[in-house]
Amino acid sequence: MDPSQVNIPPMKDLTVDNITENVLTINSLCEDQRMKYILERLVTHLHDFARETRLSSEEWMTGLRFLTEVGQICTEVRQEFILLSDVLGLSILVDSIDHPKPAGSTEGTVLGPFHTHDAEEMPAGDSMSHDPKGEPLLVVCTLKDMQGNPIDNVKIDIWETDSTGHYDVQYAGREGPDGRCIMRSDKDGIFWFKAITPVPYPIPHDGPVGRLLKKLHRHPYRPSHMHFMFQKPGYDHLVTALYLRGDPYETSDAVFGVKDSLTVDIGKAGPEIAKKYNVPEGHALLTYDFVLVSDAETFQLRSENSKIALDKLGRKVKIINGLPVPDLD
Amino acid sequence: MDPSQVNIPPMKDLTVDNITENVLTINSLCEDQRMKYILERLVTHLHDFARETRLSSEEWMTGLRFLTEVGQICTEVRQEFILLSDVLGLSILVDSIDHPKPAGSTEGTVLGPFHTHDAEEMPAGDSMSHDPKGEPLLVVCTLKDMQGNPIDNVKIDIWETDSTGHYDVQYAGREGPDGRCIMRSDKDGIFWFKAITPVPYPIPHDGPVGRLLKKLHRHPYRPSHMHFMFQKPGYDHLVTALYLRGDPYETSDAVFGVKDSLTVDIGKAGPEIAKKYNVPEGHALLTYDFVLVSDAETFQLRSENSKIALDKLGRKVKIINGLPVPDLD
Structure with missing residues (x-):
């Protein structure tokens, strides 16, 4: 890049007090308004964090080393940054922001790091788990819109651990998907399948995120649950899960x-x-009625919430591609 | 960890509005007061950032993928997280916070990612650069305390690029240190050596941080400079650099x-x-008079600044190991 072609305001003698406005000014050369707004808030909070904690150089280096380790332990089948986001409550927050739910619809929850894209489509009634030690479970669900109409042909990703609390991708010798499948709802909005009763399990805690939890005196366990993801054009993507009542970790889920x-x-x-x-007769049974929200309903709610959030910052909002940027006019 | 041994407040039904206080509550089990305070501010700012930007799931994933890449490109000789911190203005901010400088002392600046621990001690007058294409430069400096007394036997790390703008560690075939040395000030506080005239250079921009700069329409260049680091028990560690006046990047340093x-x-x-x-006669000459601050003077300034920063948050401060934590008494 030829610097003479770039319009950079002169910056020198940057101090604790003026560094932030200078970084914001130079970043404001960015032409993508949404990215510019995200960077503006990111830099402001990052700097305020350092100023409020009086972050020391040693702590800064400890933090950078931690983040480096988090990145380096990631593989095709392990995403430690998602784990970090999960245990800091960021994942559930982002899901709640991006997928606001009107009363009466099914709430969302964390995706977690174990969803894959290689699950196979399975006919109604088949079993998604091949673990003989799991307790067999029949799952029968319905899928409706906010007006109570059944929704057919929704692509439904479902995944759970085996009876030892491990997802297929956590095994070194994994040859293909297990404990996961894709289903389609039928014309009455019904989908049903066989699985095993979910068990509680710890999130992977042999890496930097596990060490962080330990220093914070937190346990790494998630209560028993089964993941569901629903996709159909016209409906807001729903990432959710069903949790078993009475689980020992029901009120202390490591990822909220x-x-x-x-x-x-x-x-x-x-x-x-x-x-x-x-x-x-007497076979374990799980039933649930899911309710999806339309894209239009979600867009409306998201825009209203964006306006409220930017109002709090004293700024007018403009919605671009469904997401807010400050309106400078 | 046995969860029955840990005192966890019940957490369920976490929303955009109550997730932050819940994460803070569970993290408050941490016994290290300083870490608890850092995590409290980190989580608060992270969540406010997401709420204020209405961060989408897709943007969240883009961010996590970016951080993963930053971690994965790091090696023994490349620290991309330091680069990221540098271009966001965090590095210079942390240095200014941790090493406050009273008027009359030498200011600090960014360490950068190219300091190594294998430079060799060099006698006065020797040359730290073996690049025959560099323009020879004589460097003569003095080192004093705030009262004007010379300081002897200070360990001084000095490093610069070669004439093409590359540090030794940026070469694949590096066999040992070059363009770097360690010197000691003499009894009059003087140190002098031969080097080459610094040249401007781009920070490594073939990785994720370089791509970020490009999207922000920023150039990756640093103005010509030579790094210095001073260490002696009783004196605050000084990381600084000297910049050449009139350099084309003097007012647009990529790392501030x-x-x-x-x-x-x-x-x-x-x-x-x-x-x-x-x-x-006529040989290029660089002279500079460095002034170090004592540990006691720095401690005093740092504590005063900590009090001001926590006052702004409406909190009383307690200094532990030289760093602030909120005083709950």
């Missing part, structure tokens, strides 16, 4: 994902269900 | 390091200097 509306009891199949889904 | 008090003119050796230091 549990919501009361997503907490379920495992029931028992009565004679009718047993016959209809071809399982023995 | 230039200070007027650190900007120098390259002079010419007159007959006396030429004879004394055994160089031809």
Whole structure:
């Protein structure tokens, strides 16, 4: 890049007090308004963080080394930065911001680092888990819109651990997907399948994030849950999970994902269900009625929330591609 | 860790509005008061950043992927997180916070990612650069305390690029240190050596930080400079650099390091200097008088600044190991 072609305001003698406005000024050369706004808030908070803590050079270096380790332990099947975001509560916050839910719709929760893109589509009634030690579970769900109409042909990603609390990708010798599948809702908005009863498990804590939790005196456990992700054009992408009520970690999830509306009891199949889904009477049963929000409803809510957030900063808002930037006019 | 042994407040149904206080509460189990305070400010700013920008899941993932790349490009001789901190103005800010300078002392500046620990001690007058294409430079400096007394036996790390703008560690075939040395000030507080006239250079911009600068329409150049680091028990560690006045990047340093008090003119050796230091008359000459601050003076200034910063947050301060934590009494 030829610096003579770039319009840079003169910067020199930067101090604790004037560094922030100078970095914001030079970054304001960015032509992408959304990126410019994100960088503006990022730099402001990063600098305020250092000023408020009086961050020492040694602590700064400790932090950079920590982040380096977090990056270096990442592989195709391990995403330690997602874990870090999860344990700091950022993941659940971003999900709540990006996928606001009107009353009556199914709440979202953390994606977590174990979703993959290689799960295979499975016909209704098949089993997504091949772990013989798991407790067999029949899962029967419905899928509706906010007006109560069934939604068909939704792509549904479902994933859970095996009976030892490990996802398939956590095994070195993984040959293909297990404990995960893709289903489609039928014309009545129903999807059903066989799985195993979820168990609690620790998030991977043999790396830098685990060490952080230990220093914070926090445990790394997640309560028993099963992940669901719903996608269909016209509907807001829903990432959620169902949690088992009474789990020992129900109120201390290491990644802050549990919501009361997503907490379920495992029931028992009565004679009718047993016959209809071809399982023995008394077989463990999980049922849930999911409600999706349309893109239009989500866009509306998101825009209203953006306006409120920028109002708090004393700024007018302009929505570009569904996301806010300050309106300078 | 046995969760029954840990006192965790119940957390469920976490929302955009209550997630922050819940994360702070669970992190407050940490017994290290300084770490607890740092985490409190970190989580608060991280969450406010997401709330104020209405960060989308896609942007969140873009950010995590970026940080992962920054971590993964790091090696023994490349520290991309320091670069990232540098271009965001965090490095110069942390240096200014941690090493406050009373009027009359030498200002500090960014360490940068190219300091190594393998430079060799060199006697006065030797040459630290073996690049035959560099313009030979005689450097004669003095080192005093705030009261004007010379300081002897200070360990001085000095490093600069070669004539092409590359540090030794940027060459794949590096066999040992070059363009760097360690000197000691003599009984009169003087140290002198031969080097080459510094040249401007781009920070490494073939990685994620370079791509970020490009998206921000910023150039990656640093103005011509030579690094100095001073260490002696009883004196505050000084990381600084001298910049050449009139450099094309003097007012647009990619890492915000230039200070007027650190900007120098390259002079010419007159007959006396030429004879004394055994160089031809007219030889390029750089002189500078460095002034170190004592640990006690620095501690005092740092504590005063900490009090002011925590006052702004409406909190009383307690100094532990020289660093502030909120005083809860």
